[in-house]
Amino acid sequence: MTTSEQTESKGGRPRSEKARAAILRAAADLLLERGLDSVSMDAVAEQAGVSKATIYRWWPTKEALALDALYAEWAEATPASTETGSLRGDLLALLLPWVHQLAKRPYARVMGSFITRARSDPGFASAYVERLMVPRREIARAVLERARQRGELEPAVQIDVALDVLYGAVYHRFLHGHAPLTDQFVTDVVDTVLGGLACR
Template identity: 40%
Template sequence: MTDHGVHEATPTNPEALKGQGPARRGRGRTRDSATTAAILDAAMDLLVEEDLRKFTIERLASRAGVSKATIYRWWPSRGAVALDAFLNAVDPHVPFPETTDFLTALRFQASALVRVFRETPAGHVVRALLAEAQSDPDLADAFRTRWVEARRDSGRAVFRRAQESGQIRSDLDLETAIDLVYGPIYYRLLATHQPLTDKFVDDVTAYALRGLAP
């Protein structure tokens, strides 16, 4: 849902998620951007096609047309390259918009996140990453730092501006407030008991705002 002239550009097909993010620096050597893009696109393809437990560096190297040594030069594990593939694909599509209206910003970003999870391979991939992270402490830490905390940092800034402008209560615990909005999205994503719909996002943000408002 979009308000006040804010336009959404969230992709609605798997191909739209390819090659969107910037190449990241590797472990000691500058990455070739074309090779990095090929590896990350191939990784997303494999993650969509099969369970992360079947995702191997050997299969990735074959699909991307590179050597295993090239992949290991830039990523320490299959979980690390899988996470980079996910972030590279999804990060550009879930920003907060440039608007001072709190509800507009919240609906826009939450709607973008839900559509990416619902209409692209990202929903499948994030479920696989979270499952793998239960037995891979390094992946769990990287996922929290690079995905969860990065998103929450952006959210905190939006919530603080809303507090300063009087749109939400000044005495709120921001961590709980953010969980109130985004917790239901991840619950539906993981439990799959109900669909992630646009109406669901509208309802969650509207209900949350009632509790957050001054």
């Protein structure tokens, strides 16, 4: 189990929703402020006014807790759809708000921990991909499909490859930080990928 879900129990005291909220609140605050490695379960428990046992009852690992804690924040900035009329407009409408969201808090530090964990724990890997990547990726896929139907897309284009190229470029700067992740960069990426490198 990677995430916190209510067990469908008959009797017994019901789970405290107050504790659940306090834990996620404390975890999100601490994690983004200090990074996953520098935050202890003891610290989360104290900050949330909760006992460690309560956390471990519902989340198996620190990473699982962090994933839950950050899920909401990311989900907010995931639009249901973007319809601007053009492929270029749709892509920018999708990518720019996301990049703004990324810039708000030091997410990259925590993402590094997610990557590390995912590579040792297949269960976490699925949860991570499912929650933080698939939703946004599916919207982008829909955008490309619509463009294809409108005839805006080169017929040979493989959409999965295109998705990795577009998102990959953004993630690259986001995670490695070798150069700034600006609106201009996002625009340049979209234009470069749409137009292609090769002389025609």
